[in-house]
Amino acid sequence: MSETHDKLELLLVTGLLGAGKTTALRQLEDLGWEMIDNFPLRFLKRQVQDLLAEGPGSSAVAIGFDARTREFVPRKFLEYLALLEARDDVSVTLLFVDCAGQELERRYNETRRPHPLAQGRPVHEALAAERELLARLRERADFVIDTTKFTPHDLQQSIREHFSPKSERRMALSVMSFGFARGIPPVADLVFDMRFLDNPHWDEKLRPLTGEDEAVARHIENDPAFADAYGQIEDLILTLLPRYEAQGRGYLTIAFGCTGGRHRSVFTARKLTERLRATGRSPTLIHRTLKSRGAELVEGTQPQP
Structure with missing residues (x-):
């Protein structure tokens, strides 16, 4: 228009x-x-x-x-x-x-x-x-x-x-979690694969929970690989956003994926959303497959990274 x-x-x-x-x-x-x-x-x-x-x-x-x-x-x-x-x-x-x-x-x-x-x-x-x-x-x-x-x-x-x-085209941000079991979201501009982290799915106490639960958050943050990797991802995104905005981009979707889209990706997407809001931006947080039973079944077939 x-x-x-x-x-x-x-x-x-x-x-x-x-x-x-x-x-x-x-x-x-x-x-x-x-x-x-x-x-x-x-x-x-x-x-x-x-x-x-x-x-x-x-x-x-x-x-x-x-x-x-x-x-x-x-x-x-x-x-x-x-x-x-x-x-x-x-x-x-x-x-x-x-x-x-x-x-x-x-x-x-x-x-x-x-x-x-x-x-x-x-x-x-x-x-x-x-x-x-x-x-x-x-x-x-x-x-x-x-x-x-x-x-x-x-x-x-x-x-x-x-x-x-x-x-009204100030760049709109979306931060999304998803499960690779159902494919990469077609609208994603930046995709980060969080499957290198230890999977809470294989802890029976954590399996029924999600990345929105505090116990899962502690499990992921205690993974030795998390802090450094996430810090670099966050720094990269904060570096890129002003450049996208300067180019007049209307929308940007940042997606985090894990196997089933319930634990690692959900927590990381939520953490980045909170960080972006602290910078004055207003990202929309979307959990694409959080309630998916199908992703759980795929994840449950055998231990995956």
């Missing part, structure tokens, strides 16, 4: 069903965009005219549509998009939210929801037909966000990074 209001800012949001369009639109609304979802495209021209009639200062508007939208014809939409782009009083952006077919199938199977376009066909056939229908829009999109490996939080963060008002 730009800081001037001499143009109508129009963000058109589309993508594959189940990829995260609704999550994206809700985040845009939280950022101050006027949000309209499942908007009949036959009314789009009239809506734009009404917004332009309001004159300078009109709110930025995000309009969502997809393959279910009534009278949706990609060719006609792209023709009108070209007309909008030729105007001097409209700034138009097309965002496409995408996702790999296998992941979309998993989401539909997990929620037991039928694909809206299936009409008795298998999900993969409906997805293939939908992807073909939207192919030209994806090619034309100004931004494509692939949510295949994203959590809802990851998508929200990506939307904030691309579409927050520039006046």
